[in-house]
Amino acid sequence: MNTALSLAVIFLIINLAAGLVRVARGPSPEDRMLAALLFGSTTVAVLLILAQLMEIPALRDVALLFGLLAAIISVAFVALPADHDRDEEDSWR
Amino acid sequence: MGISLVIDVLLALGLVGLALQVVAGPSLFRSIVLFVVFGLVMALAWARLHAPDLAMAEAAIGAGITGALLLMTYRRLVELNPEKRGETYLGSRWLAAPVGVLTGVLVGLIGWAALQLPPGDTTAGTLARDALDETGVSNPVTGVLLVFRGYDTLLEMGVLLLAFLGARAVASGRAHSPGTSEVSEPALVGALLSLVVPLTILVGIYLLRAGGHAPGGAFQAGAVLAAGGVLLSLTGRLVPTDHTPLVQRLVLVLGLLVFSGMGLFMLFAGSAMLSLPGTWAIYLVETALMISIALPLALLFAQAPGLKGRGH
């Protein structure tokens, strides 16, 4: 059982890494933000499994918090005009 | 044991890789986004290290509020100078190699030193666990923060107040609206807000209440409330004011006043400074702290001395 849960967590973390490529590469801010949202959902899943695996029920509360923050990020993204973030190789480093 | 170690290796690699990308990445905006992701991975690491209190704080404050502050500042800098001219990243490329070697040595020394140290048998922490029953709370972290080392927490509230005062001292006078009230907003924002904002309040109160016996507490709850405030000011529901209204000034210092006021009362009643008269006092102080954490964080995000509802 534990092995299966661990494998599930590992799989999800590898998913995170894949999502990270979108965050890093872009190219459009929508790509980045969608990837970040995916990030939020995946971490919620990771935390829920970890709660079971490590027998720390409080991690479910952490997952709840993550879910809420992901919702906030999405609103923030819609509310903020992000057109200036489009250029990848901006001179401003 | 073996297979769950893979999780730790992946998280550790993720942290180091993200840190490298944040530092060496080509674009500043990307570095900020990756820093937020770093915070999220850090929260997972806290979970793996049996520190759910920290996982919450990291998600809400470390990644959430800090990330929002960084993005907002980036946006203001771009507004001030849309061409982003005259900025280069590496001051001198020839420094990169020696500094790299130097920090490599530093990393080796710190890592080595940390691994050499044998963990002490009786630490202050084990004493705290043993003495937890006296406090009336069963979450040891809350016990340490409010009872055993409440003085640190109190001074820390001073630091937060200072951040607000300092930001107000350097503010340029004209209030700046972080929201986009001029731009027409998508129709769904209003609906989503009326769902999410009550939820932040609910979660905040839940975390505060939970803090006594389970992970959570004033800091996490305050940060969640602040996130709600950030949301409202982002969408123009809260607009900045030029001065700090009296009520908000009171709220900003409420935690300090309640905590140290009660402490002084106990001191002059013959007990020790900052000793708390009962479990109710812990919750009272925590509530005051929560409010006094939420407001300055929201104000710092808005980069304004005060906030008011739109249309007032």
Add this chain to the structure above:
Amino acid sequence: MAEQAMILLVFLPLLAACLAFVLAGTPARVIAGITMAALPALMLPITVDVIDQGEIAHSLGGHAAPLGIRLVADGSGALMLWLVAIIGSLASLHAWFSFRDQPDAEGTFWPLWLILIAGLNGMFLSCDLFNLYVAMELVTLSAVALVALAGGPVALSAAMRYLLLAMLASLAYLLGVVLIYNATGTMDFRLLAADLEATPEVIISLVLITVGLLLKTAIFPLHVWLPRAHASAPGPVSAVLSALVVKASLFVLYRIWFWSGAELDLAPAEWVLGLAGAGAIIYGSLAALVQSRLKLLVAYSTVAQLGYLMMIFPLASLLAWPAANYQIMAHALAKAALFLAAANILRGQGTDRLQELGGLDRRQPIDLFAFGIAGVSIMGLPPSGGFLAKWMFLETAWAQAAWGWLAVMVIGSLLAAAYIFRALAGMLTSRQTEFQARIRPVHRAMSLSALALALLALASGFASSPILELLGLEPPGLSVDS
């Protein structure tokens, strides 16, 4: 009684800051004035008890160390607290009048100022490594904000550099504390002493802590942030920054070095610290000698004078201990006077460029007089407190036949005489300058607060015996004859 007074030293200014922030305007100024005036009164019972019992302590929350945090006032701590009370209240008097015509800045100034005072008292009373980290942040952030309050590009970039380096310093310190806690399970720096062994790991953590604190103290070559920040701050802020803030982190370093590390043999490191001090004395004095602006000259003089405080490390002995404490005190009083006088001159003349300050003896005689008197102590001429401090240092070096350190200190005094006289000579020449357009009135009280501090610096040379009695408690890390 004394315990309550000790706690109020931190909490009175803290609560006053809250009230001043909430009430704003004139009430804020009044609250701050009353609070600052109360500090010396609070010091009286504390001093009596410290002299009586050696030290007083209070465990916060009733939880004894290592579980809880305790506040401890000992002899040298009490001396520092007195400095905060005296310099703080005289600088507040100055600020009362100098900020009166800037209502916008004043509303932020008083809360920041009171938190700074609370943080300083907290640092001098704290006996816990992590609590010191928090108190240090309180001091740093308020100090940076007060520098930034001056406004303008120069002050802002100075404040920014100060903040970034202070954050770095805090992290280095915190990393060291983390390693120490892991090794010993306690953060009370008296209890630590029993558990610390000179293993390489402990040495690494002590190095991290020391580097962090030296950066905050601006010891050469980590001084780069200091001159600009101290010179561009508002007058009373410069005074307290140079007199007290940099000393607070040094005080922590002394405590860790001579209490926590009492059992350790750190001879090579002591030599390195001595060299940094020697570098500070020579470099700071030479830099002060070539400055064209008065406030920068005074700021570089701080870099130099801090160097003397490093001499305690190579000369570690029970004779060097009162010498170092005396130097802290004498320099704090004299430097606060110099900065207040310089701020008055800048305000009165509209410039602090040395070549435009000729004939000052007729225009601002009291400020010039205060500058001169304080300069006597900086130069180390008898009968000032600065003379006594340097004399004790020289005596120590002489007794140990440490000719190198002795030579550095003598050269430093000669250079100090050179830069003080250069400034005075510029201001005394009768060359009348043309433009007086930017002149702003200097209230008599502003000049008198500078003069009072200068006279105290001078008088501390006479009243040595009660001060030395206060310093009677000896840190365990120093031997009678080294």
Add this chain to the structure above:
Amino acid sequence: MQAEIYVAASAAVFGTGVYGLILARHILRKLLALNLMGGGVFLLLITLGGGADGPPDPIPQAMVLTGIVIAVSATAFALAMLVRLYQETGRATLELEDDDQEGGGDG
């Protein structure tokens, strides 16, 4: 073993932060680097605090919570100051000014 993994990671993150702090010129990047350094310190503190095996030590956890709040405070203040500095100078970097400028601060 878990402890070793996270100790190595925290030291590497701290070092990366130091590297970035020294080399970066944009103040926002310096702040990112400082926050990374802080993360490294916090991670080390918790890892050594016995999170790996046995009940975790609550004191380091409380210290890290305090540290996180202090870090966000200092960062927020620095960001506000950065915006103002940028408004005044058009620069987001720290250059060594020549010492002959008139300083303000006579108040």
